Amino acid sequence: MKTQSIRINNIPAIIWGEKSDKVYINVHGKMSCKEHAEFFAKIAEEKGYQTLSFDLPEHGERKESDYRCDIWNGIHDLTEIGNYAFLMWSDISLFACSLGAYFSLNTYADRKFKNCLFQSPVLDMEYLVQQMFCWFNVTEEKLYTEKEIQTPVDLLRWDYYQYIKKHPIKKWNIPTSILYGGKDNLQSVEVIQKFVKAHDCKLTISQNSEHPFMEKGDIETVRIWLEENI
Incomplete structure (x- = not known):
């Protein structure tokens, strides 16, 4: 798969896929990195999208940095990534996982994304x-x-x-699909359903999955969900 490593205001990032006017910003969660976007990027490319992934503070190439992975630095970095994406592509969508979803909710409420996908999001x-x-x-x-x-x-x-x-989180008007694990112990199903109802989201619950979606069968569950919603 074609990749291009870049830096966006010193944030390490990767552009995945053949050139397109459509892109997904991919925001990873804790203990992940920009390279883990490959699985997503391959599916997105089949749908005509490039993917822009990057390392959150204290992750990937930035692990040794004293630049903390907190809400303020998260908002700063996601703003930089968003500014770049909206400059370089005409059709921009968002995928975010876990903590990445929380940072996205705090950063992107006023952005005009075409579509949004949240996997195991921290909403509250x-x-x-x-x-x-x-x-x-x-x-x-x-x-x-x-x-x-x-x-x-x-x-x-x-x-x-x-x-x-x-x-x-009060404002979120972007068309959003959520994949949630029924055994997720970081957010209750009530928290998820409250958000879904308030913001008219599409919810898929995988009853036997935990927060990381890393057990047997979970990869296939995620793949099917992505193919149906990208």
């Missing part, structure tokens, strides 16, 4: 943080006092938590 970050409070015996008071608390899942930060509480 406050819900997830409060789950982490329960899992790791953390309270708001303790986080306020210590400011940062490392957990096995992620670093809890008081300033990040305050942003989350003050910025719930």
Whole structure:
């Protein structure tokens, strides 16, 4: 498959596929990288789309950087990627996974995307943080006092938590399809269904899948969903 490695304001990125006026911005989740977009990009190319993937802060080529993977840097980087895509292509769509979906919701609400696909999206970050409070015996008071608390899942930060509480996702008018695993423990089915109802999304639930969609049969589930919705 044809690829071109580029830098967009120093953000490492890859353009996948033969030249087209149509593109999907591909925003990965935690513990992933721009190269993992290959599976998506092959399916997208069959539909006439190129794919633009990039490394989030602290991921891929940026792993050793002290530029944190937080909401502020995420919004900054996704804005840079979006500006580039809307300059270079005339028909732009969005695919985002997990944390990448949360960053996208906070960055792209006013962008004119043709289509949007969310896989295992984090739609309500406050819900997830409060789950982490329960899992790791953390309270708001303790986080306020210590400011940062490392957990096995992620670093809890008081300033990040305050942003989350003050910025719930309210606006999202882009035609959106969601793939959600019935065993996803990061977002409840109620959280997903509330978002779907509020924003008129198309929802596919894979009852036996977990958040990462990496168990037996999950790749085929994702492939079918992508082919039906790209």
